[in-house]
């Protein structure tokens with residue numbers, strides 16, 4: 001059933017997406033002064049393995065945070081959806097003696113996230129860190145310490161600036177843990193540099209969506225960008241009710257490429273580390289007739305020749321500082337595709353803002 005065309009400019013979701021650079025700058029400024037961060041760095045100084053937990057978008061945030069943690073600290077870090085430690089506790093490997101649990105939840109109320117936090121605390125006697133965008137939450141009651149990014153909270157059901165702001169907060173925590181001032185400054189300068197770019201990105205994406213109709217969407221990335229690809233896929237699903245999948249870029253050759261046609265939209269998130277191998281896959285998918293959107297730091301001639309739409313960040317910093325901005329074009333793809341289909345991303349079909357099971 002088509003809903004009436006929404007007034008795009010009045011959309012809470014679009015407003016929240018467009019506010020991301022300002023939200024990032026505010027969050028990163030506040031974190032510098034946040035005594036909770038300093039306390040967490042001190043209290044977790046002997047923890048050598050980290051387990052990030054979340055549900056839905058917050059699970060993909062956990063994936064991106066875990067990869068960022070290992071890249072920044074050298075420590076082992078994993079991500080699990082909140083349900084896994086509840087159903088398969090032995091697979092959570094929660095008996096690791098120096099394990100630190102981090103539970104991610106924008107609302108701080110998601111039942112599976114709270115249950116996982118309670119199990120870590122009461123059954124495994126693990127130290128628990130919470131991160132949320134809401135004040136006074138059940139998550140904050142359970143965890144030993146809770147990071148609150150209230151300036152990034154949203155009215156919308158779908159998570160956009162809360163995802164990127166909490167990811168940046170966890171990257172900030174990782175950099176503080178190893179006293180990496182250069183990385184802290186990179187996160188802050190990325191947010192500043194991205195701010196004037198976001199309007200042109202939105203206009204480009206809106207124009208692209210107006211000109212194309214797709215049957216399915218594929219998001220491809222390696223390394224720390226894989227969690228971003230999975231979140232991108234969920235955004236397009238949630239906001240436009242489209243068929244959408246994410247893969248490791250080089251994995252896509254091993255079977256899934258069977259689906260590629262002129263009706264397939266493929267978004268590549270190119271890393272600096274894996275650029276050459278990833279752009280080879282990009283060229284092959286263009287050969288198969290797929291429509292290619294490329295998110296990269298700088299585009300090679302090969303990328304330009306084989307892409308239908310290119311977004312270049314142009315930021316000279318570590319790959320981890322590009323995770324948050326890389327997801328913004330995908331959030332906009334989901335939003336404009338949804339409104340083109342006469343759906344209302346502010347009230348996404350079948351979804352609630354929080355999944356409460358109790």
Ligand code: F1P
Pocket residue numbers: 055056057058104105106107108109110113157158159351352353354355
């Ligand atoms: C997690 C979540 C969201 C999803 C929807 C339902 O919320 O699954 O990822 O988009 O809003 O809730 P939270 O635990 O981060 O509040």
